[in-house]
Amino acid sequence: MRVDVRYYSKNGATKKLAEAVAAAVGAEAKTVDEKLEKYADVVFLGASVYGGKPDPSVAAFIRDNAKNIGKIVVFGSACTGKSAYPAIKSIAAGCAVKTAEMFFHCKGQFWFFNKNRPNDQDCADAADFAKKQIKILGMT
């Protein structure tokens, strides 16, 4: 099973999570600017929330790589508890790309809110989530 990790990060929070996820699944964390080189059964896609939505480059990545994506697994952060997951699921569905039912979300620092989040525990939780998803998706 081929697994890739892509992310978009403005200030480093999603990058930090992506590196934890990538280390857990034995892949390299790359930005959404890097196209998938070949078909990946699972793409862990790191996307956080800006003005209520994921960055447009995340949608562009899905659209441009749709043929090479078996299934997307979303992870990310936001100031609030609201994940980018529903928006990504809808974008992916529009490109006939499947999205896993489960996603990882944690608090992310924004101005003086959620200082130092994602923290080490968030990264450990993201890594644990990614390992569990690999097990689940490997069986389906």
Ligand SMILES: Cc1cc2nc3c(=O)[nH]c(=O)nc-3n(C[C@H](O)[C@H](O)[C@H](O)COP(=O)(O)O)c2cc1C
């Ligand atoms: C320009 C901007 C807009 C944001 N808008 C939202 C928002 O609408 N809702 C929210 O919960 N968090 C919002 N946030 C907080 C980010 O989702 C949070 O800081 C996240 O951890 C950023 O991840 P990054 O450092 O990888 O870019 C915003 C942050 C920025 C910089």
